[in-house]
Amino acid sequence: MDKIDLLGAFALIAIVISLFLALFLVTVKTAHQLSNRLFAFFLVLTAIDISVNLSDLFNIPLNARVFISSFFFLQLPTFYLYVLSVCYADFKLRPKHLIHVVPFLIANLILIPRFYSVDLASKIQFLQKSGSMLEIQFNHVVIHVQVVAYLIAAFMLLRKAKKIYLENYAGASIESLNWLFQFTLALSVFCFVALFKNIFKFSEYPSIAEGLKIGLFVFELVIIFWYLFKALNHPSLFRNIDSKLKLVQHIITEEKNSGQFAVDENEYSEELLKLKQYMVEDKPYLDPSLTIQAVSAALKIPVRDLSVLINHKLEQHFYDFVNTYRIEKAMDILKDVTKSKLTILEILYQVGFNSKSSFNTAFKKHTGYTPTAYRKNL
CATH class of the missing domain: 1.20.1070 (Rhopdopsin 7-helix transmembrane proteins)
Structure with a gap:
């Protein structure tokens, strides 16, 4: 030919x-x-x-x-x-x-x-x-x-x-x-x-x-x-975001330009304590589709304020902030000898992940080990 x-x-x-x-x-x-x-x-x-x-x-x-x-x-x-x-x-x-x-x-x-x-x-x-x-x-x-x-x-x-x-x-x-x-x-x-x-x-x-x-x-x-x-x-791969959402850096810039941005450390501390208490007691991170809007509604803190608190004050993305709690929960399960028969796949679903690759990436970022290696080293 x-x-x-x-x-x-x-x-x-x-x-x-x-x-x-x-x-x-x-x-x-x-x-x-x-x-x-x-x-x-x-x-x-x-x-x-x-x-x-x-x-x-x-x-x-x-x-x-x-x-x-x-x-x-x-x-x-x-x-x-x-x-x-x-x-x-x-x-x-x-x-x-x-x-x-x-x-x-x-x-x-x-x-x-x-x-x-x-x-x-x-x-x-x-x-x-x-x-x-x-x-x-x-x-x-x-x-x-x-x-x-x-x-x-x-x-x-x-x-x-x-x-x-x-x-x-x-x-x-x-x-x-x-x-x-x-x-x-x-x-x-x-x-x-x-x-x-x-x-x-x-x-x-x-x-x-x-x-x-x-x-x-x-x-x-x-x-x-x-x-x-x-x-x-991966039929559910393509989920999209709300186009009305703004980057935190743009929110801060807008508020500074309008003279609205004023750092109140006491207010930050109260909201941060409230947020952490909610994450520990209510465990919203177990919901794999958790959004900052859902947390905002539960805490009655405006989305803009909550976004600035997490992304600017804590210097963490909401995605990483939530995954930290998920990984801590996964580490507790891996340490629990009574749950040694649980597979990694079962654990990742239990703690709020719905993707093995994202779980492995987040776990290694937080601990330096893959979930399997972490379990072996216990």
């Missing part, structure tokens, strides 16, 4: 898998329908983009071929909106999000005078000289800028969402943000290799570009299967 046949085979496999997963995402019953639909649309756009490589097989007209290739302008905006929907529980598509379609429209509008509206001979001549055509050069520049801008925006969004989560939640959903960060990193590698491939496409070494293209299809299949594996094995 020559390189062209191999390229077509991988392209066809990638298209079929992408469309199959997209169909699965839009038909599966879940509370995260918008996220699933956005990612399904991203996969459909990916399949459409790949289909350009099968243009000879299906005899796709030049206008349609160029128009299809411009769908790349919609891929990263769609992925960014997907990240937004995963991060924030109250995210909805609004008319303002149509701004993400502007580069796609511009890319096609500038091609109308000298490509879309001319005869076939002129189209072929335009494509033969594509490397020197201003429209093509402009679109390539926009693509490069768009890739960098959207990937940076996605990473910044994930970084902020993770900080907000750590300050307000104590569940296992931090893993979804960590995984989405990894997925975005993999997508970044894919995009930059694709851009690097284009350098060789217009150089004296087009064969290198073809080799990279095959490698990209394989890598794309790996990413898609990775996503499918995660989605099937």
